[in-house]
Amino acid sequence: MKDVVTTSAVFFNYALLAVFAQNAVFTRALGVSRLVQLVGDDRTSSWLFGMQLCITQILVTPFAWYAGSRIAPLANRAQLRPLVYFASIAVVCLLEHAVLWMAKGLPHRSALLRIVPLAGLNSCVLGTVLVERTQSFTLGQSFGFGLGSGLGYVLAVLLVTEARHRLRSKAIPEAFRGLPITLVYVGVLALAIYGFTGHSVIL
Amino acid sequence: MRRATAELIVKDPGKFAHHDRVFLNNPVVMQGMGLAPLVVLATSGQNAVMLAAAVALLLVPSRVLACLLSRLVPLYDEDPAPETLQKKLLPRALVYGFSTAVVYLAVYPILNMLFGTSLLSLGIYLPMLTVEPLLTYRFGRVQETVRKAVSKGLRITVGYALLLVLLGCIREWLAAGTVFGMAVSRPVLPMAGMPAGGFIVLGVLCAVWRALAAKRRAYLTKEAGNLVDVHSQKEADREG
Numbered sequence: 443m444k445d446v447v448t449t450s451a452v453f454f455n456y457a458l459l460a461v462f463a464q465n466a467v468f469t470r471a472l473g474v475s476r477l478v479q480l481v482g483d484d485r486t487s488s489w490l491f492g493m494q495l496c497i498t499q500i501l502v503t504p505f506a507w508y509a510g511s512r513i514a515p516l517a518n519r520a521q522l523r524p525l526v527y528f529a530s531i532a533v534v535c536l537l538e539h540a541v542l543w544m545a546k547g548l549p550h551r552s553a554l555l556r557i558v559p560l561a562g563l564n565s566c567v568l569g570t571v572l573v574e575r576t577q578s579f580t581l582g583q584s585f586g587f588g589l590g591s592g593l594g595y596v597l598a599v600l601l602v603t604e605a606r607h608r609l610r611s612k613a614i615p616e617a618f619r620g621l622p623i624t625l626v627y628v629g630v631l632a633l634a635i636y637g638f639t640g641h642s643v644i645l
Numbered sequence: 646m647r648r649a650t651a652e653l654i655v656k657d658p659g660k661f662a663h664h665d666r667v668f669l670n671n672p673v674v675m676q677g678m679g680l681a682p683l684v685v686l687a688t689s690g691q692n693a694v695m696l697a698a699a700v701a702l703l704l705v706p707s708r709v710l711a712c713l714l715s716r717l718v719p720l721y722d723e724d725p726a727p728e729t730l731q732k733k734l735l736p737r738a739l740v741y742g743f744s745t746a747v748v749y750l751a752v753y754p755i756l757n758m759l760f761g762t763s764l765l766s767l768g769i770y771l772p773m774l775t776v777e778p779l780l781t782y783r784f785g786r787v788q789e790t791v792r793k794a795v796s797k798g799l800r801i802t803v804g805y806a807l808l809l810v811l812l813g814c815i816r817e818w819l820a821a822g823t824v825f826g827m828a829v830s831r832p833v834l835p836m837a838g839m840p841a842g843g844f845i846v847l848g849v850l851c852a853v854w855r856a857l858a859a860k861r862r863a864y865l866t867k868e869a870g871n872l873v874d875v876h877s878q879k880e881a882d883r884e885g
Contacts (some may be wrong), residue, residue, distance in 0.1 A: 471684040471840055475778045478677040486662035521753040524775040525746040532739050541733050555731040559738035559784070563680050568776045572769035621677045622848045629844030636841060 453586035456579070457478030460590025466566050467598035468632035470573070470586040472591075473566030478624050481602055481609075486560070488603045490553055494561040498534055499570060503588040505530035506571040507581050527571050535562040566595050601631060646868060650752055654869035662750035662862055668802035672779055673808045674854045682770045683812055684843035690825040692767065693813025695760050697806035699771055702752040703745060704780055704797035704805075711744035711783065719788040738786040745775040774794040779805060808850075816846055842848060 455594050473495075478516060504541040509526045513519045542551055561567070570591040574584040602624060609623050618626070654661045657787065663671040672678040675870045679700075690820075718736045720729070729736050749772070756764055764771065774780065782787060789797070820838030822830045836842040 471843070472773075473681070475678050475680045477681065479778070499692065520748055520772075522751045524772040525700040525743075527772075528742050528746045532742065535735060535739070552731065553726050556727070556734060561741050562735075563738045563776050563781055563784070565773045565776050568772050569681070570794065572772060577771060586824055590676075615852070615858070617852040618647060618848075621674070622761060622852035622855065625844045625848030625851065629841045632841035632844060633836075636839070637691045 449582050452582050456586030457590035459592040460587045465594040466591045468635045471563045472569035473595055476564050477599055481606055488599045490550055490639045491557055491595030492599050494557045495595055499567055499588045499592035501534045502531055503534055503584050507584050510575045514530050528566055531562050531567055549609055651869035651872040654865055655873050667804040669858050670809045672850045679805055682799050685840050685846055686770050687809055687813040690813045693809045695699040697809045699756055700805055701802050703748055704802045707745040707748040708798040709791055712789055712791055714740045715816040718720050723787050741784040746779050749775050768850050778884055784874045794834045842859050
């Protein structure tokens with residue numbers, strides 16, 4: 443019983459850490475290129491994208507953790523990392539694609555099939571896996587951090603898409619409209635988060 | 646300006662600007678690609694040079710490899726049908742991701758030889774380049790030829806490297822008062838060295854860049870219009 447409580451506590455602590463103190467977007471800018479594209483993309487739902495990213499993030503964790511521990515003793519591990527971790531992401535994407543392909547009656551199935559590769563080929567997913575390895579997280583810690591990282595990304599996506607209409611305001615100088623003001627806005631949000639948690643990013 | 650260029654600008658100014666990946670259609674400033682390394686790591690001139698070298702070595706070879714392999718699952722339409730996307734988008738994404746990761750296998754030892762232990766300061770952002778939209782965005786676009794892959798890849802590399810070095814130097818000066826380690830002034834804005842400062846400085850730089858690009862575009866369009874008019878007048882005089 444004590445082990446279950448301890449494991450759950452570790453899981454939630456790491457999830458909270460990843461949502462706020464080490465938010466993927468605000469502290470490490472992970473997946474920010476996709477985020478700014480998502481803001482201007484009316485075809486892709488932010489909610490669906492965020493949900494798909496969270497699912498991918500969690501499912502990748504065990505594959506990447508196992509693959510990472512297999513290459514850890516090798517001398518050329520730094521060289522192999524992207525290939526090995528991308529292979530883990532590819533396995534998860536293929537699994538998700540197969541499940542969605544078979545679930546014919548699923549709502550938003552068509553949109554989700556289009557989102558799977560966008561969510562998989564995202565620096566938030568690969569970046570989180572790399573952070574878990576460089577900080578030598580256990581499997582439980584990695585699961586918590588993976589979930590928190592996905593939720594943190596969703597939080598950032600929602601905060602930015604929520605402000606989308608205001609960021610397009612005519613009151614903003616023309617040169618700043620679109621990408622520049624979105625970047626400034628994310629920067630100000632990041633500063634607000636540092637106000638609560640402080641800032642020290644571990645690369 | 647040559648007459649052919651002037652006629653192209655007058656005919657389709659948007660198309661002319663689209664081809665210029667260095668200034669008028671810089672991949673970062675206009676499309677928001679490759680932002681993560683810029684925001685977190687481009688805090689000094691040296692980091693920026695290392696990142697630029699990594700992108701230069703990765704981008705063109707991976708794009709050519711992916712271009713060749715993606716012919717197995719080509720996309721022919723600019724706006725493909727949802728059924729086509731459902732079938733082809735994931736295989737194409739995997740082709741682009743694996744191509745970049747395979748090229749990284751060859752690029753990493755070269756970077757290691759060039760920069761040694763300094764390379765460690767790039768942390769997770771060096772392997773993460775393999776999934777950056779800057780290198781992989783073509784998976785959702787229409788199939789390109791190898792020639793186009795090389796030419797666009799080179800132009801994008803130059804445009805990205807230019808912005809990286811510029812931002813790296815500006816942030817180093819703001820945060821530490823130095824440029825490539827040489828003292829220039831006292832630190833002006835220490836926050837510029839943090840990711841939040843990176844977002845803000847990059848946002849301001851993008852706005853300035855966009856304003857200058859819009860001015861340059863208007864100037865080129867006006868000049869090209871004048872040049873085409875002069876040539877038309879000369880031809881009319883000759884005929885008369």
